[in-house]
Amino acid sequence: MNGGIAFGEWLKKRRKDLDLTQMDLAERIGCSPFAIQKFEAGTRRPSRQIARLLAEELGVPEQEHTAFVRFARGTPEVEEHEHEPESAPLTVAADESTQ
Numbered sequence: 001m002n003g004g005i006a007f008g009e010w011l012k013k014r015r016k017d018l019d020l021t022q023m024d025l026a027e028r029i030g031c032s033p034f035a036i037q038k039f040e041a042g043t044r045r046p047s048r049q050i051a052r053l054l055a056e057e058l059g060v061p062e063q064e065h066t067a068f069v070r071f072a073r074g075t076p077e078v079e080e081h082e083h084e085p086e087s088a089p090l091t092v093a094a095d096e097s098t099q
Contacts, residue, residue, distance in 0.1 A: 007072050008042035014058050015040075029053040039072075046072050 005013075015025050015036075022036040031050055038044035046054060051072035055065045 006042055007045070007074065008040045010071075011036075011054070011058075012040040018058065025054075025057065028057050045074055048073065 015022070020028075022033045022040070026033040026036045029050060030053065035044065035046075035050075039046055048069055051069040052065060054060075054072060055068045060068045
């Protein structure tokens with residue numbers, strides 16, 4: 001996905017291509033401008049959740065989101081829990097004593 005470019009460099013270039021400031025991007029994905037600065041400097045990696053939000057906000061095609069998250073997180077292989085659902089459905093058992 002990255003063509004040999006570091007994630008931070010890619011992020012900065014894509015943000016600028018979209019004419020967004022670090023503040024703009026941070027506000028759109030719900031993190032601090034300081035975090036964006038750290039991502040671009042390569043001193044910090046985004047969480048999976050933030051990486052997914054970045055993918056959406058930066059126009060990464062949906063079919064490339066998994067690869068983008070791996071790129072952003074610096075994980076070349078699929079993470080073990082990456083294919084698990086975000087949250088398990090809740091099962092509520094009826095309390096027989098109230099019926």
